[in-house]
Amino acid sequence: MLSKKMYIGGELVDSRTPFDVVSPATEETVGQVAWATAADAEAALAAADSAFADWSATSISERARWMHMLRDAVIASEEHLRECVHLEMGKNWAGTQEDFDSLVNSLQFYAEEISRLRPEALVDREGTHSHSLVYEPVGVAVAFIAWNFPLLNLAFKIGPAMAAGCPIVIKPSFKSPLSAYAVGELCHRIGLPPGVVNIVCGDDAEVGDALSSSKIPAMLTLIGSARTGRRVMEKGATSIKRYSMELGGNAPVLVFADADLDLAADIVGAVKFGNAGQICVTPNRVYVESAVADAFAQKVVERARAVAVGFDRNAPVDMGPLIDAAAFQRVDGLVRDAVAGGAQVLAGGGRAPGHDRGHFYAPTVLKGVTSPMRIYSEEIFGPVVSLIEFNDEKSVLDAANDTDAGLTDYVFTRDIEKAERCAARLRFGEVQINGIKYAIDLPHIGIKQSGIGCDCSHLALHDYLAPKRISRALVSRDDGA
Numbered sequence: 001m002l003s004k005k006m007y008i009g010g011e012l013v014d015s016r017t018p019f020d021v022v023s024p025a026t027e028e029t030v031g032q033v034a035w036a037t038a039a040d041a042e043a044a045l046a047a048a049d050s051a052f053a054d055w056s057a058t059s060i061s062e063r064a065r066w067m068h069m070l071r072d073a074v075i076a077s078e079e080h081l082r083e084c085v086h087l088e089m090g091k092n093w094a095g096t097q098e099d100f101d102s103l104v105n106s107l108q109f110y111a112e113e114i115s116r117l118r119p120e121a122l123v124d125r126e127g128t129h130s131h132s133l134v135y136e137p138v139g140v141a142v143a144f145i146a147w148n149f150p151l152l153n154l155a156f157k158i159g160p161a162m163a164a165g166c167p168i169v170i171k172p173s174f175k176s177p178l179s180a181y182a183v184g185e186l187c188h189r190i191g192l193p194p195g196v197v198n199i200v201c202g203d204d205a206e207v208g209d210a211l212s213s214s215k216i217p218a219m220l221t222l223i224g225s226a227r228t229g230r231r232v233m234e235k236g237a238t239s240i241k242r243y244s245m246e247l248g249g250n251a252p253v254l255v256f257a258d259a260d261l262d263l264a265a266d267i268v269g270a271v272k273f274g275n276a277g278q279i280c281v282t283p284n285r286v287y288v289e290s291a292v293a294d295a296f297a298q299k300v301v302e303r304a305r306a307v308a309v310g311f312d313r314n315a316p317v318d319m320g321p322l323i324d325a326a327a328f329q330r331v332d333g334l335v336r337d338a339v340a341g342g343a344q345v346l347a348g349g350g351r352a353p354g355h356d357r358g359h360f361y362a363p364t365v366l367k368g369v370t371s372p373m374r375i376y377s378e379e380i381f382g383p384v385v386s387l388i389e390f391n392d393e394k395s396v397l398d399a400a401n402d403t404d405a406g407l408t409d410y411v412f413t414r415d416i417e418k419a420e421r422c423a424a425r426l427r428f429g430e431v432q433i434n435g436i437k438y439a440i441d442l443p444h445i446g447i448k449q450s451g452i453g454c455d456c457s458h459l460a461l462h463d464y465l466a467p468k469r470i471s472r473a474l475v476s477r478d479d480g481a
Helices: 037-058 060-076 078-089 093-115 152-164 177-191 204-213 226-238 261-277 292-306 325-340 395-399 415-423 455-461
Strands: 002-004 006-008 011-013 018-022 028-035 120-122 128-139 139-144 168-172 197-199 220-224 242-246 251-255 283-289 344-347 363-368 386-390 407-412 430-433 465-473
Touching: 006 037, 018 168, 028 093, 028 177, 028 242, 028 465, 037 128, 037 168, 037 197, 037 204, 037 226, 060 078, 060 152, 078 093, 078 152, 078 177, 093 152, 093 455, 093 465, 120 220, 139 204, 139 226, 152 168, 152 177, 152 220, 152 455, 152 465, 177 197, 177 261, 204 226, 220 226, 226 242, 242 455, 251 261, 251 395, 261 283, 261 292, 261 407, 283 292, 283 395, 292 344, 292 363, 292 386, 325 344, 325 363, 386 395, 395 415, 407 415, 415 430, 415 465, 455 465
Parallel strands: 002 028, 139 168, 139 220, 168 197, 220 242, 251 283, 251 407, 283 386, 363 386, 407 430
Antiparallel strands: 006 011, 006 197, 018 028, 120 128, 128 465, 344 363
């Protein structure tokens, strides 16, 4: 069984109260972590605050050197970091690779990206002054990390924060804290300057609220739900702070009759059944033009039935469990509500066959989903495909936009002009046309209730930087003195 400590002010810190981490695959305790209190949160904030003056003044090359050292330590600990994700989430072994790679890529990318930052010269219309725009770290950052991709989500925050010169306090979810604490061990191992990175996990209300309400952080950043985002902003109102938040989605998929149906089914199946559908950008509402609705449904059903569900890292497993019993009950409740409203189960529904223990939900396909059903408007966060028929472009665009969420959408059509029309009208931060692509150098953006700010790319780095204008007079005024 794994045992992990908090990381505060450069030291590994134990607590009086250990917290059991239970595998959603086996329902057995797989580790214990030191459970933080509000006092620990305050200590982490104080450590970050004390580190700010030195870390923000550290040269970019020196910051990059520390980031490369941490990257190398991460690479050397690949097996252990992936094991942590595998155990705490029940994620299939192949799926842990994305988490691990994301951390390596983030540390590498932002160490390089910060070196490209240059002062900008501004034009003075009267010619009396020279002006330059420089960028400085905003201050201490606090990051709240969602459980579904524990290392990937951490990577999206630690990379730009370290590069920008912002000490950071990271609070992982209590549902998957092992891998984040393991990163703290690596920071300790390489001797990272105290306070630059701090990692504490505790009760959301006690520790989370203590971090949000403190006047120390200049920035609060979050990957989670809109409800959590609102609470963080409410508690953070003790002072003026920056916010960068990715708050989930209700992604529509538009499959037109002229689309490559196999391509569309492959992508819908991969993103819907990967990580048991616990992905912010996973398709929620799959709109299919009536002329190809039956053919497309059959293709998705074939892919659902081919998914290998399980936990054995030595077996060819495609999908693990939902994160806990509450998640299982919620997803099953959405499916039952849809069926009661007239939807038809084409595949799956309920517990995955052969899994009496663990929170394994069967890859599920529903046909005939309509707007009054809860599954139509609520983020599913489970391996359930909801199929909805449509007949014309305008109506499906209206339906796709009829949501408070605005993270990702997908369009499948061979008609480039149609694809461009759809991209122009869809109110989402990302439009994926005939494919899907995510990478550390590509901005990940939510609008409406799906968030503010940006993860990944150079845009995320600017969330941690404050612009400063420096103006110099070119001619001294003769005041007759």
